[in-house]
Amino acid sequence: NAGVTQTPKFQVLKTGQSMTLQCAQDMNHNSMYWYRQDPGMGLRLIYYSASEGTTDKGEVPNGYNVSRLNKREFSLRLESAAPSQTSVYFCASSSVVASYNEQFFGPGTRLTVL
Amino acid sequence: TQLLEQSPQFLSIQEGENLTVYCNSSSVFSSLQWYRQEPGEGPVLLVTVVTGGEVKKLKRLTFQFGDARKDSSLHITAAQPGDTGLYLCAGRGTYKYIFGTGTRLKVLA
Numbered sequence: 001n002a003g004v005t006q007t008p009k010f011q012v013l014k015t016g017q018s019m020t021l022q023c024a025q026d027m028n029h030n031s032m033y034w035y036r037q038d039p040g041m042g043l044r045l046i047y048y049s050a051s052e053g054t055t056d057k058g059e060v061p062n063g064y065n066v067s068r069l070n071k072r073e074f075s076l077r078l079e080s081a082a083p084s085q086t087s088v089y090f091c092a093s094s095s096v097v098a099s100y101n102e103q104f105f106g107p108g109t110r111l112t113v114l
Numbered sequence: 115t116q117l118l119e120q121s122p123q124f125l126s127i128q129e130g131e132n133l134t135v136y137c138n139s140s141s142v143f144s145s146l147q148w149y150r151q152e153p154g155e156g157p158v159l160l161v162t163v164v165t166g167g168e169v170k171k172l173k174r175l176t177f178q179f180g181d182a183r184k185d186s187s188l189h190i191t192a193a194q195p196g197d198t199g200l201y202l203c204a205g206r207g208t209y210k211y212i213f214g215t216g217t218r219l220k221v222l223a
Contacts, residue, residue, distance in 0.1 A: 004156070033210065035213075040123075040215060041215060042118075042202060042213040042214055042215045042216055043157070043202065043204075043213040044213070045210060045211075045212075048210055058210070059212075090156050090157075092156070100144075100145040100147070100162050100164060100206060101206075101210070101211070102159055102162070103147075103157075103159060103211065104159070105156025105157050105158070106156050107154070107155055107156055108154070108155070108156055
């Protein structure tokens with residue numbers, strides 16, 4: 001099992017360019033998430049998908065769109081990148097254990113917007 | 115807005131020392147998780163606590179959930195260089211889990 005995989009690992013964009021971050025999981029999890037991690041700010045939820053066919057905004061959704069392509073794949077799109085979107089992006093999936101979720105994270109994508 | 119504050123932000127100690135990391139909030143959480151993140155990797159779940167006053171042990175790591183379910187602590191006994199990393203707490207909030215800002219621990223050999 002590969003767990004949660006993300007591509008690419010690194011990316012440099014110019015302001016105004018667009019790109020899609022890809023995420024896939026092979027654990028048959030229903031829920032998937034996109035977070036960004038900035039220094040001193042912990043992880044902040046951008047969007048999540050509770051199940052195939054549904055997506056919801058998280059804490060910081062502005063400037064991003066998502067697609068839950070199927071149960072395995074959840075992509076994050078930046079339509080017009082801005083320097084404020086320079087960050088490390090993590091995808092996660094989760095299984096429900098009793099009353100809480102266990103989240104499994106991918107290795108991250110390091111994005112720099114110039 | 116639910117916030118989780120962790121302290122200290124940075125901690126550098128010698129191998130063999132004990133340490134405690136704190137995670138505090140003014141909000142009540144139904145459950146709280148602790149993760150460890152190593153450089154260049156995603157966070158890895160260490161433990162979930164769900165009951166006020168609950169204590170869980172994972173080898174040399176002891177996790178406690180406050181009685182009022184607003185705070186938690188992580189105690190490491192006899193720290194080792196392999197414990198080095200970023201420790202994150204996460205509480206179940208409105209937007210699923212809310213993460214704290216993290217404690218960066220460095221254990222020197």
